[in-house]
Amino acid sequence: xxxxxxxxxxxxxxxxxxxxxxGHPYARWRAWHRxxxxxxxxxxxxxxxxxxxxxxxxxxxxxxEAGWPRIAAALRTPGLVELTLRSLALTAVxxxxxxxxxxxxxxxxxxxxxxxxxxxxxxxxxxxxxxxxVAGYAWVSLVDNFHGFAxxxxxxxxxxxxxxxxxxxxxxxxxxxxxxxxSRALGRGPWATFVGVTLRQIRPAITAGALLVALYVLSxxxxxxxxxxxxxxxxxxxxxxxxxxxxxxxVLATALVLLTMAILVGELLARRTNARYARVGSGVRRPPAxxxxxxxxxxxxxxxxxxxxxxxxxxxxxxxRWFRVGVSRPGSLxxxxxxxxxxxxxxxxGAALTILLALPIGLLGARAPGRVAxxxxxxxxxxxxxxxxxxxLSLVFFGINVAYPLYQTPWLLALAYAALxxxxxxxxxxxxxxxxxxxxxxxxxxxxxxxLTVFRTITVPLTLPGIGxxxxxxxxxxxxxxxxxxxxxxxxxxxxxxxxWTHTSVAAYAxxxxxxxxxxxxxxxPTWLLAVxxxxxxxxxxxxxx
Amino acid sequence: xxxFRTTATLAVAALLAAGLAACGDGxxxxxxxxxxxxxxxxxxxxxxxxxxxxxxxxxxxxxxxTAQMAAQILEEGDRSPxxxxxAQDAGALGAVAKAGRFAPLPAEILxxxxxxxxxxxxxxxxxxxxxxxxxxxSQTLDPADLPASVFDLTAPEWRGRVGVAPTNAxxxxxxxxxxxxxxxxxxxxxxxxxxxxxxxxxNNNVQIVADIDEGRLAVGLVNHYYVFERAKELxxxxxxxxxxLHFFPNGDTGAxxxxxxxxxLTSAADNANARRFIEYLLSPAGQRYFAEQTFxxxxxxxxxxxxxxPPLDDLEAPDIDxxxxxxxxxxxxxxxxxxLTT
Numbered sequence: 001x002x003x004x005x006x007x008x009x010x011x012x013x014x015x016x017x018x019x020x021x022x023g024h025p026y027a028r029w030r031a032w033h034r035x036x037x038x039x040x041x042x043x044x045x046x047x048x049x050x051x052x053x054x055x056x057x058x059x060x061x062x063x064x065e066a067g068w069p070r071i072a073a074a075l076r077t078p079g080l081v082e083l084t085l086r087s088l089a090l091t092a093v094x095x096x097x098x099x100x101x102x103x104x105x106x107x108x109x110x111x112x113x114x115x116x117x118x119x120x121x122x123x124x125x126x127x128x129x130x131x132x133x134v135a136g137y138a139w140v141s142l143v144d145n146f147h148g149f150a151x152x153x154x155x156x157x158x159x160x161x162x163x164x165x166x167x168x169x170x171x172x173x174x175x176x177x178x179x180x181x182x183s184r185a186l187g188r189g190p191w192a193t194f195v196g197v198t199l200r201q202i203r204p205a206i207t208a209g210a211l212l213v214a215l216y217v218l219s220x221x222x223x224x225x226x227x228x229x230x231x232x233x234x235x236x237x238x239x240x241x242x243x244x245x246x247x248x249x250x251v252l253a254t255a256l257v258l259l260t261m262a263i264l265v266g267e268l269l270a271r272r273t274n275a276r277y278a279r280v281g282s283g284v285r286r287p288p289a290x291x292x293x294x295x296x297x298x299x300x301x302x303x304x305x306x307x308x309x310x311x312x313x314x315x316x317x318x319x320x321r322w323f324r325v326g327v328s329r330p331g332s333l334x335x336x337x338x339x340x341x342x343x344x345x346x347x348x349x350g351a352a353l354t355i356l357l358a359l360p361i362g363l364l365g366a367r368a369p370g371r372v373a374x375x376x377x378x379x380x381x382x383x384x385x386x387x388x389x390x391x392x393l394s395l396v397f398f399g400i401n402v403a404y405p406l407y408q409t410p411w412l413l414a415l416a417y418a419a420l421x422x423x424x425x426x427x428x429x430x431x432x433x434x435x436x437x438x439x440x441x442x443x444x445x446x447x448x449x450x451x452l453t454v455f456r457t458i459t460v461p462l463t464l465p466g467i468g469x470x471x472x473x474x475x476x477x478x479x480x481x482x483x484x485x486x487x488x489x490x491x492x493x494x495x496x497x498x499x500x501w502t503h504t505s506v507a508a509y510a511x512x513x514x515x516x517x518x519x520x521x522x523x524x525x526p527t528w529l530l531a532v533x534x535x536x537x538x539x540x541x542x543x544x545x546x
Numbered sequence: 547x548x549x550f551r552t553t554a555t556l557a558v559a560a561l562l563a564a565g566l567a568a569c570g571d572g573x574x575x576x577x578x579x580x581x582x583x584x585x586x587x588x589x590x591x592x593x594x595x596x597x598x599x600x601x602x603x604x605x606x607x608x609x610x611x612t613a614q615m616a617a618q619i620l621e622e623g624d625r626s627p628x629x630x631x632x633a634q635d636a637g638a639l640g641a642v643a644k645a646g647r648f649a650p651l652p653a654e655i656l657x658x659x660x661x662x663x664x665x666x667x668x669x670x671x672x673x674x675x676x677x678x679x680x681x682x683x684s685q686t687l688d689p690a691d692l693p694a695s696v697f698d699l700t701a702p703e704w705r706g707r708v709g710v711a712p713t714n715a716x717x718x719x720x721x722x723x724x725x726x727x728x729x730x731x732x733x734x735x736x737x738x739x740x741x742x743x744x745x746x747x748x749n750n751n752v753q754i755v756a757d758i759d760e761g762r763l764a765v766g767l768v769n770h771y772y773v774f775e776r777a778k779e780l781x782x783x784x785x786x787x788x789x790x791l792h793f794f795p796n797g798d799t800g801a802x803x804x805x806x807x808x809x810x811l812t813s814a815a816d817n818a819n820a821r822r823f824i825e826y827l828l829s830p831a832g833q834r835y836f837a838e839q840t841f842x843x844x845x846x847x848x849x850x851x852x853x854x855x856p857p858l859d860d861l862e863a864p865d866i867d868x869x870x871x872x873x874x875x876x877x878x879x880x881x882x883x884x885x886l887t888t
Contacts, residue, residue, distance in 0.1 A: 077882060079885070140753075144762065145762070225749055226749060228747060228748070228749060230887070237713075238713045238887060240613045240614055240617055241613040241713045241714070241715065242713060242718065242878040242881070242882070242887070244613050244616050244617070244637060244638055244641040244874070245875070245878065246617045246620060246621075249617075325780065326779045326780065326781070327778075327779065327780065327781030328588075328778070328779050389614060392614075393614075393617060393618065393621055396618055396621045396622060397621050400621065400622050400623065400625050400626075404625065407627075408627065483614075486609075486610050486611065486614070487610065487614065487618055491580060491606045491607070491608040491627070492606050492607060492608065498609070502586060502587045502588060502609065503588065505586055505750075505752070506586050506588050506589060506752070506775055506779075507752045507755075507756065507772075507775050507776055507779050508588060508775075508779050509779065510779065511588075
């Protein structure tokens with residue numbers, strides 16, 4: 001690493017020297033190129049970020065329209081400070097919990113002799129398939145007096161830990177064991193090696209996962225509404241309901257945007273160098289040595305199994321109970337099939353559009369890292385932290401005023417999904433691009449291949465698996481989305497999530513159960529793919545080694 | 547590796563194709579009736595189906611949450627595809643009417659419903675009535691123990707035992723009614739006393755009724771039909787439930803009768819199909835459907851009730867004109883200031 005940084009510094013100095021010597025247009029172009037490397041990629045990235053910023057523009061318009069007295073009134077909402085602190089506290093607790101469970105499980109699965117670890121490797125990812133509103137209802141219906149801050153934290157930790165677990169597993173399996181072995185050979189103990197080498201290697205992956213968890217918690221409505229924790233997002237929903245006050249709700253949403261930006265700026269400032277630990281070089285990738293758990297084996301198994309039972313078993317038991325106790329039944333098979341078809345096609349459109357928009361931002365981040373790329377990347381996270389209802393309404397506004405032909409078509413819904421879930425796609429693309437070091441492309445170019453050929457024969461094959469994984473993640477997240485879907489779906493088109501909402505809001509839990517089960521089952525397929533791809537189930541499966 | 551690449555390529559291609567296919571049916575036709583329904587599909591879907599079959603009119607229904615749907619209609623403005631807005635609550639209809647988005651309804655429709663259950667300016671009309679009640683746990687409480695007034699619920703004996711859903715529109719309408727009936731000071735005092743009496747806050751009426759029926763809560767302020775919905779879901783009679791209904795007597799605010807209702811969007815002012823639909827809702831067939839299937843009160847004369855319900859005229863409801871419940875903003879501020887929602 002050190003040498004690489006020094007090299008950059010050297011080339012930088014060389015460039016300054018060039019510019020000083022030649023005052024002609026080429027040098028000016030070089031200078032511009034240093035500020036804005038890869039102009040096409042940059043332009044495309046700005047456009048993509050623009051799409052995800054539609055809700056922010058909408059909020060700015062509505063907040064400005066509201067006028068200062070109205071803004072002041074909304075900001076005087078009693079308990080706004082407590083609300084903010086509570087939201088931040090929940091975010092912190094859930095993120096910490098997800099770090100412990102996510103990183104802990106990843107280490108157990110990848111680096112120890114945990115029994116049945118391939119099984120647990122997949123099981124640990126599966127909670128991603130369960131929407132928080134399903135988990136929330138499940139806990140409430142099975143556990144007496146289950147509500148409040150701690151309850152919501154438990155449900156959210158169980159649902160969100162895969163956001164940390166999956167990237168950590170991928171980083172652990174992708175890391176070169178040689179670095180650790182060198183550290184041990186140089187006399188460092190196992191613990192010092194873990195902290196000094198392993199943890200440092202997987203830190204970027206952990207941080208990315210933690211950020212996703214934190215912003216998800218800020219935007220979550222399902223769990224906090226059912227478990228009655230008054231958070232910022234719940235207050236925004238409440239504001240819509242209280243006196244049908246759209247303006248107040250939107251002003252609160254603007255405040256949430258500012259809060260999110262503060263978190264993102266904090267994260268950017270706290271981050272140290274943009275270190276990347278890609279393994280470049282020849283040789284066969286080999287699995288690292290596994291630690292023998294010894295007497296701790298049973299403890300580890302019980303721990304991992306307990307988490308899995310709470311995260312998966314409990315919702316399954318609740319669904320079975322709803323179906324057994326109630327007499328309401330879902331609609332005909334044709335209705336269920338139609339809802340399933342809509343869920344799949346809307347989510348597919350959403351995933352396709354999201355990845356399309358994520359490509360330039362992710363590539364820019366990987367190929368021209370720097371302040372501009374980092375800021376563009378972080379901007380996509382702002383919308384991610386907004387409640388779905390706000391994003392939905394903003395696209396109603398956008399559809400009516402700007403893109404009327406798209407209004408109430410799946411395309412506008414896909415656009416909402418893209419605005420909401422862009423960071424998930426960007427992360428995957430950036431990770432995938434890191435798998436294709438620019439050196440390989442440059443080598444191909446220098447050997448006389450054209451840029452398109454290089455793209456087709458080098459870039460695409462190396463990045464496609466990672467991009468596919470990103471698409472799977474966005475796809476399954478779209479399937480679970482409810483508030484924006486309700487506002488933007490084509491009139492008359494039901495999805496599994498909307499059917500679930502329809503039946504639960506009239507207490508017809510038995511009718512809701514099959515939809516919930518189907519939704520979770522369908523979402524498990526991409527989740528399973530993600531778990532397998534992360535390398536957790538063992539080497540050389542589905543693109544694991546090359 | 548190669549297999550994964552092929553799979554991934556195929557998957558991406560399939561995703562794109564499915565996305566494109568999903569977008570093929572985006573066209574909207576103008577000769578169909580488009581209903582925005584803030585009422586649940588399982589409650590009104592069969593009736594709309596019935597209307598469509600009897601009249602041959604092709605109906606498109608968009609279901610959503612009443613409050614969010616009102617926001618959507620306001621956001622859509624003049625270009626709203628909606629012809630008719632069917633709402634769970636008079637407050638939402640009032641908000642849309644206030645923004646000038648409703649056309650006045652013809653007198654022949656309005657006149658079917660008593661004046662206090664429709665807008666004075668004729669911009670919306672009530673479709674069904676729902677009474678506020680005190681739901682109670684019949685295993686731990688005797689009807690004789692139950693309070694005669696909602697004002698008694700702030701007494702020490704009810705400490706920590708009363709369930710409320712303060713973000714629910716029907717609760718807000720009830721507080722507005724209290725302000726109209728007894729003045730702002732008394733309403734504010736009641737809210738303050740309630741907050742001091744450890745109220746059990748729930749997300750919605752469904753949860754309150756479920757918690758009472760499962761013995762986790764003593765009483766709760768809800769709309770009457772939620773208890774019927776629970777019996778229906780469990781496949782039992784009302785008498786087999788642990789949760790029972792108590793109607794407050796003597797014109798107490800706690801016995802307010804509110805309505806679900808319907809309005810005609812300005813863009814559909816001349817739409818004969820839309821008018822026909824509203825007429826159908828207020829026809830004997832439509833009203834009978836609500837009485838039998840959703841256990842609500844019909845608002846036109848001469849339609850039989852569910853036998854388990856006391857007739858609308860026998861309810862000792864407060865004498866309040868729903869048109870006087872138009873100061874929702876003040877109510878909301880009062881509820882927020884009381885600390886009930888935080």
